[in-house]
Amino acid sequence: MTLEQGQIFAILVASMGLFIWGRWRHDVVALGALLACVIVGLVPEREAFTGFGHPAVITVACVLVLSYGLQRTGAVNRLALRLIPSGSGVLLSIAALTGLGALLSAFMNNVGALALLMPIALQIASRLEMPPGRILMPLAFGTILGGMTTLIGTPPNLIVSSFRAQHGDGPFAMFDFSPVGVAVALAGVLFITLLGWRLVPRREVGNAASFDTGHYLTEARVKEGGVAQGKTLREIEQLLDEADAQVVAMVRNKLRLSAPNPRRVLQADDVLVIEADPEELGEVLSQLDLLLEAAREAEEAEQREEHDNDKDAEKKDSNGDERTLLELLVKPDSSLIGRSASSTRLRSRYAINLLAISRQSHRSIKRLRSTLIQNGDVLLMQGSAEDIGEFANDYGCVPLAARAINIPDPRQANLALGIMLLAIAAAAFGLLSAAIAFATGVLAYMLLRLVPLRAVYEAIDWPVIVLLGALIPVAGAMSSSGAADLLARLLMEHLAQGNPIVIVTLLLVVTMTLSDFMNNAATAAVMCPIALSAASQLGVSPDALLMAVAIGASCSFLTPIGHQNNTLILSPGGFRFGDYWRLGLPLEILVVALSVPMLLWVWPL
Incomplete structure (x- = not known):
C-alpha cells in the first residue's frame, strides 16, 4: 500500500x-x-x-x-x-x-x-x-x-x-x-x-383519528392559588401517573432543574416540563389547574402589542378567535432544523404558538422555546389553519392531518406536468x-x-x-x-x-x-x-x-x-x-x- x-x-x-x-x-x-x-x-x-x-x-x-x-x-x-x-x-x-x-x-x-x-x-x-x-x-x-x-x-x-x-x-x-x-x-x-x-x-393508538407520535414535552406554569401550588413534586407525580405522564424538569426563577427533588414544594410561577401523551395533555393541565406556558406568553405578547400598528399584529388579532391545534412533521430538508421556536418569530410573523414537541429519537428537557428542532420532530402548533399552513409551507413541514385537495389552477397543473414530460x-x-x-x-x-x-x-x-x-x-x-x-x-x-x-x-x-x-x-x-x-x-x-x-x-x-x-x-x-x-x-x-x-x-x- x-x-x-x-x-x-x-x-x-x-x-x-x-x-x-x-x-x-x-x-x-x-x-x-x-x-x-x-x-x-x-x-x-x-x-x-x-x-x-x-x-x-x-x-x-x-x-x-x-x-x-x-x-x-x-x-x-x-x-x-x-x-x-x-x-x-x-x-x-x-x-x-x-x-x-x-x-x-x-x-x-x-x-x-x-x-x-x-x-x-x-x-x-x-x-x-x-x-x-x-x-x-x-x-x-x-x-x-x-x-x-x-x-x-x-x-x-x-x-x-x-x-x-x-x-x-x-x-x-x-x-x-x-x-x-x-x-x-x-x-x-x-x-x-x-x-x-x-x-x-x-x-x-387511542383512536383512529389520532396517531401515536410519542409523548409530548410541554411546559405549564403553576397558577397563583391553583391546585398545584403548595404540593410537592411527589404528590404531583402521583396524580400524573394516572394519565401516564411525568415531570421531567422544572424551571424556577429562570433556573432549570433536571430531575428535581420529589420533596420540593411547588410555588406560584414555577414552570413544569411535563411529558404526556397528546390525548392526555389537556386532561393533565385541567386536573392540576396549570396554565400552558405558550398560551400565557402569547396572551402577554398580545397585550404588549395591543396598540401596535404592525401588520403582523393586526393579522394575529384577526385570527385570534379561529385558533386550532395541528401537528406538523419536520421534513429532512426543513429550514427549522437546528433552530428554536424563539428564533423563528412564530408569534410576530405567523401569529401561531409552539405548544409541544414530540421526538422519538431521544427526550429533550430544555426550555421549549429554546429547544433546537430536529429532523422528524412532530410539533404541536396553535393558531389559525391558514397561518399554520403558511408556516408549514415556508419551513418545510408536513401537516399530519387529513387535508382537502386544493388545486390553485388546473391549467397550471397541466402545464407543469407537460413541461416535466417534455424534459x-x-x-x-x-x-x-x-x-x-x-x-x-x-x-x-x-x-x-x-x-x-x-x-x-x-x-x-x-x-x-x-x-x-x-x-x-x-x-x-x-x-x-x-x-x-x-x-x-x-x-x-x-x-x-x-x-x-x-x-x-x-x-x-x-x-x-x-x-x-x-x-x-x-x-x-x-x-x-x-x-x-x-x-x-x-x-x-x-x-x-x-x-x-x-x-x-x-x-x-x-x-x-x-x-x-x-x-x-x-x-x-x-x-x-x-x-x-x-x-x-x-x-x-x-x-x-x-x-x-x-x-x-x-x-x-
Whole structure:
C-alpha cells in the first residue's frame, strides 16, 4: 500500500464513521473529506470544486425544482385523487398508495412524493382503523423502490451514470435503469401489499383519528392559588401517573432543574416540563389547574402589542378567535432544523404558538422555546389553519392531518406536468443531455411563473448538492491513487475467487449494507470506483457492476437513518429504531434474489 492509498483510506474510513455517527450533517462531512484530500495533495487545488459543475449535480438540482413545481401547482394531488380509490379495502388501498408512491418517485424527489402522500396515508389508516405505521412504512418503502427505476429517480443513479461516462462508455440513458428497476420495484410493491405490511409492528393508538407520535414535552406554569401550588413534586407525580405522564424538569426563577427533588414544594410561577401523551395533555393541565406556558406568553405578547400598528399584529388579532391545534412533521430538508421556536418569530410573523414537541429519537428537557428542532420532530402548533399552513409551507413541514385537495389552477397543473414530460422525453430520446433538458424545464417554470422566482432556490436541497459536489472529486482520488484497484483486487482474490457473478452479488450486498447506515449518494460515490476497477481486472463490461451499485444504494430498508423517507415516518408511525428490519430485511433479501439474475440477463458480463 502506497502513502497516497493509505491517506485516501484513512479519509474514507473517517468520513464513513462520521456519516454513520450522524453528529454532523452529511454535507459538512463530505466537504471536510474534500478539503482533507486537497490538503494532503490527493486532489489538486484547481480541481477541488469542479464537482459542483458536474452534470449529475446540476440535474439533481433541476429535478428538485421541477418536483416542487409539480407539488405547488397541484399536479400530483390531481393524480392522487384519480388513482387512489376512496372506499377500498386494506390490500387495494396499500397497493394503490404504495404503487403511486413508487410511480411518483421515479420522476420526482422521493421525499417530496412521500410528503405529498403522507396525509392521504393517515386518512386511509383512520378510515380502515389501522395503526398508521402499517400504512406509512409500505408507502415510504414504495417511494424508495420507485427511485431506482429511472435516471432521475434518485441521486445515486445519476452518480452511477456519471462514473460510466467518465469510464468512456457514455452516461446511462433515462430508462436504462428501468428493466431491472421496474422488475424489482413491482416485486417489492407486490410483496409489501400481499404480506409485507403485516410484518410492520403494530403501534396501537387511542383512536383512529389520532396517531401515536410519542409523548409530548410541554411546559405549564403553576397558577397563583391553583391546585398545584403548595404540593410537592411527589404528590404531583402521583396524580400524573394516572394519565401516564411525568415531570421531567422544572424551571424556577429562570433556573432549570433536571430531575428535581420529589420533596420540593411547588410555588406560584414555577414552570413544569411535563411529558404526556397528546390525548392526555389537556386532561393533565385541567386536573392540576396549570396554565400552558405558550398560551400565557402569547396572551402577554398580545397585550404588549395591543396598540401596535404592525401588520403582523393586526393579522394575529384577526385570527385570534379561529385558533386550532395541528401537528406538523419536520421534513429532512426543513429550514427549522437546528433552530428554536424563539428564533423563528412564530408569534410576530405567523401569529401561531409552539405548544409541544414530540421526538422519538431521544427526550429533550430544555426550555421549549429554546429547544433546537430536529429532523422528524412532530410539533404541536396553535393558531389559525391558514397561518399554520403558511408556516408549514415556508419551513418545510408536513401537516399530519387529513387535508382537502386544493388545486390553485388546473391549467397550471397541466402545464407543469407537460413541461416535466417534455424534459423527460428530451433526455430519454437523446435530444438533449439530462442536465440541459431539465435545466430548460426549470427555465420554463420560471418564465411561466409556475414556481415563484424566490422559491426556485428554496426548492433545492442544498445539503445534497454540497454532498454530491464535494464527493465527486474524492471518488476521483480513489481511482487516481489506486485505492479502488486495491479494494477490488482484495474482493476478487479473497471473496469472489475471480467469479464475476459473485462480484456482482458482493457489490450489491455491500452497497446495500452501507446505504442502511450512511447517505445513499455518498455510498454510490464510494462504491462506483471499486465496481469499475473490478470490471477492469476481470475484463468484463462494467454495466452490471455499476447497476448493482445503483440498486444497492437505493435499497435502505433496515434503519430509520438509512434514507430520509425512513426518518420522515419515524414519529408519525410511532416507530422505534429496531422496527424497520422486520419488513426491511425480507424486502432486501427479495431484492438481492431477484436483481442479481435480472442484472446478468439485462446487462451480460
